[in-house]
Amino acid sequence: MKTLVLVEHDNKTMKDATLAVVTAASQLGEVHALVIGSGCVSVGEQAAKVAGVATVHVADDPSLEHQLPENAAPLIASLMETHDAFLAPATTTGKNIAPRVAALLDVMQISDILSVESEDTFTRPIYAGNAIARVKSSDAKKVITVRGTAFEKAATEGGSGTIEAIGGASDAGLSSFVSEEIAKSERPELTSAKIIVSGGRALGSADKFEKVITPLADKLGAGIGASRAAVDAGYVPNDYQVGQTGKIVAPEVYLAIGISGAIQHLAGMKDSKIIVAINKDEDAPIFQVADIGLVADLFDAVPELTGKL
Amino acid sequence: MKILVPVKRVIDYNVKPRVKSDGSGVDLANVKMSMNPFDEISIEEAIRLKEAGKAEEVIAVSVGPQKAQENLRTALAMGADRAILVVTDEEVEPLAVAKILAKIVAEESPKLVICGKQAIDDDSNQTGQMLAALLGWGQGTFANEVAIEGDEITVKREIDGGLQTVKLNLPAVVTTDLRLNEPRYASLPNIMKAKKKPMDEKTPADYGVDISPRLATITVTEPPVRQAGEKVEDVDALVAKLKAVGAI
Numbered sequence: 001m002k003t004l005v006l007v008e009h010d011n012k013t014m015k016d017a018t019l020a021v022v023t024a025a026s027q028l029g030e031v032h033a034l035v036i037g038s039g040c041v042s043v044g045e046q047a048a049k050v051a052g053v054a055t056v057h058v059a060d061d062p063s064l065e066h067q068l069p070e071n072a073a074p075l076i077a078s079l080m081e082t083h084d085a086f087l088a089p090a091t092t093t094g095k096n097i098a099p100r101v102a103a104l105l106d107v108m109q110i111s112d113i114l115s116v117e118s119e120d121t122f123t124r125p126i127y128a129g130n131a132i133a134r135v136k137s138s139d140a141k142k143v144i145t146v147r148g149t150a151f152e153k154a155a156t157e158g159g160s161g162t163i164e165a166i167g168g169a170s171d172a173g174l175s176s177f178v179s180e181e182i183a184k185s186e187r188p189e190l191t192s193a194k195i196i197v198s199g200g201r202a203l204g205s206a207d208k209f210e211k212v213i214t215p216l217a218d219k220l221g222a223g224i225g226a227s228r229a230a231v232d233a234g235y236v237p238n239d240y241q242v243g244q245t246g247k248i249v250a251p252e253v254y255l256a257i258g259i260s261g262a263i264q265h266l267a268g269m270k271d272s273k274i275i276v277a278i279n280k281d282e283d284a285p286i287f288q289v290a291d292i293g294l295v296a297d298l299f300d301a302v303p304e305l306t307g308k309l
Numbered sequence: 310m311k312i313l314v315p316v317k318r319v320i321d322y323n324v325k326p327r328v329k330s331d332g333s334g335v336d337l338a339n340v341k342m343s344m345n346p347f348d349e350i351s352i353e354e355a356i357r358l359k360e361a362g363k364a365e366e367v368i369a370v371s372v373g374p375q376k377a378q379e380n381l382r383t384a385l386a387m388g389a390d391r392a393i394l395v396v397t398d399e400e401v402e403p404l405a406v407a408k409i410l411a412k413i414v415a416e417e418s419p420k421l422v423i424c425g426k427q428a429i430d431d432d433s434n435q436t437g438q439m440l441a442a443l444l445g446w447g448q449g450t451f452a453n454e455v456a457i458e459g460d461e462i463t464v465k466r467e468i469d470g471g472l473q474t475v476k477l478n479l480p481a482v483v484t485t486d487l488r489l490n491e492p493r494y495a496s497l498p499n500i501m502k503a504k505k506k507p508m509d510e511k512t513p514a515d516y517g518v519d520i521s522p523r524l525a526t527i528t529v530t531e532p533p534v535r536q537a538g539e540k541v542e543d544v545d546a547l548v549a550k551l552k553a554v555g556a557i
């Protein structure tokens with residue numbers, strides 16, 4: 001089977017999210033990577049070094065600079081004439097593009113796979129991860145998004161893929177990029193952080209979130225996450241949200257602070273190695289999944305913890 | 310212009326889903342069902358656009374069992390003008406839903422379709438994108454803010470690193486994210502009024518769409534259960550425990 005893997009990048013650097021997808025694809029067959037972007041030659045070179053990548057197709061065109069799905073999907077659909085499976089990371093980029101490709105090919109996308117059982121059979125979470133479905137696809141071509149936490153990351157060195165330029169990109173004339181607000185942070189990205197400190201509604205304000213959660217995260221070199229309630233209340237930006245409809249994370253250590261543990265939140269973090277919960281309600285559902293629990297007022301316990309580390 | 314809003318009947322978000330012991334699926338018997346929460350956000354946004362004079366009519370559509378009427382009535386009570394129920398007891402996959410919606414779009418000629426970003430049962434996150442592809446329209450997924458100006462719609466999108474703003478020609482498809490708005494509750498008078506609003510009933514066959522599944526579900530199982538660990542007395546014990554397990 002010949003697979004095509006969508007490389008996640010910002011036109012300069014390949015993102016880690018790509019690596020789990022390469023692993024999933026290699027379980028299906030030969031791995032071909034696809035870089036779509038503008039001025040993205042260096043990304044192609046990085047992708048070619050990933051262990052297991054045979055070929056990297058690079059579509060470098062101004063119309064692809066922001067990977068608008070209206071422009072990217074037709075190009076990918078045409079490449080699928082010579083590939084059997086298209087795999088994208090289950091990131092906001094992958095989720096934006098892959099279903100559009102699937103519809104152009106008249107196939108059902110298999111979303112967010114957790115495992116590859118065979119060439120046509122996969123497992124995927126449904127109902128916020130409260131059930132795992134084993135599904136068999138009868139479509140001739142497969143279109144798949146891959147849950148990053150479910151597959152090992154392929155090595156970023158050791159590969160020697162050949163790089164091929166792809167032509168044929170054009171502006172579909174349906175959409176245009178206007179602007180982007182991307183927060184620059186020295187902190188580890190949530191999806192690759194080893195330790196995550198997450199805060200919930202209990203923090204009470206953006207100011208208190210910053211004063212209580214940030215010093216602890218700094219001490220631990222941790223990424224910062226949040227519950228939906230904390231995001232909705234404006235304590236932290238949208239992309240901090242961990243959960244069913246936010247980011248899926250599985251760090252070595254996840255600290256849930258002032259988070260009750262709604263199923264939608266658990267869906268995003270219950271595969272973490274060690275879960276630590278600090279909550280003043282001893283019956284909070286988060287304690288049912290926490291390896292280590294502390295029943296305490298977070299405004300006392302967290303500064304004390306930060307001080308003692 | 311008209312706005313079409315697809316709404317799906319799903320398990321209520323407050324219910325903890327239970328896997329059936331025979332592994333055939335999730336037990337939905339006697340379980341509270343509601344409108345997919347993202348679809349409430351879509352309805353709210355459509356109504357606000359109508360209230361702002363940007364749209365004339367809001368049409369809610371559902372593909373599902375007869376009981377999905379209840380959820381369409383909720384949409385009507387919130388302020389949608391009329392509804393279309395495409396009745397089927399089969400589970401209809403996103404691709405087939407998108408095909409049915411494309412047929413309805415061809416009949417109704419809306420300038421905007423507002424879908425939820427994700428149904429909380431199948432967690433597919435694909436119907437809106439597929440519909441946009443089938444129609445050859447632009448798509449503004451995971452919308453945090455939308456603004457219509459003439460023949461264009463500007464959509465601020467929630468993406469992994471932050472926010473991205475795109476401009477689309479109308480007609481277009483938008484999918485809603487959690488921060489787009491806070492849906493209103495239907496008032497009692499509006500619930501009464503909704504009973505008189507028109508609701509058409511159709512079947513997938515009326516639209517000539519083949520809904521046979523492409524993905525066969527072989528089994529549905531419980532995920533591995535996490536056991537609760539231990540509670541510690543105080544912060545000192547927490548630090549000691551974190552060290553003991555090598556967390557710090």
Ligand SMILES: Cc1cc2nc3c(=O)[nH]c(=O)nc-3n(C[C@H](O)[C@H](O)[C@H](O)COP(=O)(O)OP(=O)(O)OC[C@H]3O[C@@H](n4cnc5c(N)ncnc54)[C@H](O)[C@@H]3O)c2cc1C
Nearest residue numbers: 200201202227228229243244245258260264265280281298
């Ligand atoms: C469609 C949909 C999608 C959703 N997606 C997500 C998602 O992706 N991620 C997500 O997180 N949620 C999601 N939710 C929301 C989810 O249902 C919960 O509402 C949310 O997770 C609650 O956030 P919370 O735990 O911070 O707040 P709460 O449930 O209010 O919990 C606050 C906790 O803080 C504790 N507390 C209060 N004061 C203190 C103190 N001083 N010290 C210590 N503890 C204290 C309380 O005991 C309580 O347990 C979604 C909901 C819907 C409907």
Ligand SMILES: Nc1ncnc2c1ncn2[C@@H]1O[C@H](COP(=O)(O)O)[C@@H](O)[C@H]1O
Nearest residue numbers: 315316372424425427428433434435436
């Ligand atoms: N059976 C359905 N009837 C109406 N709308 C649907 C249906 N299935 C999906 N949708 C729409 O598509 C969105 C995304 O669903 P999904 O792609 O299944 O995650 C939902 O929020 C609805 O707006």
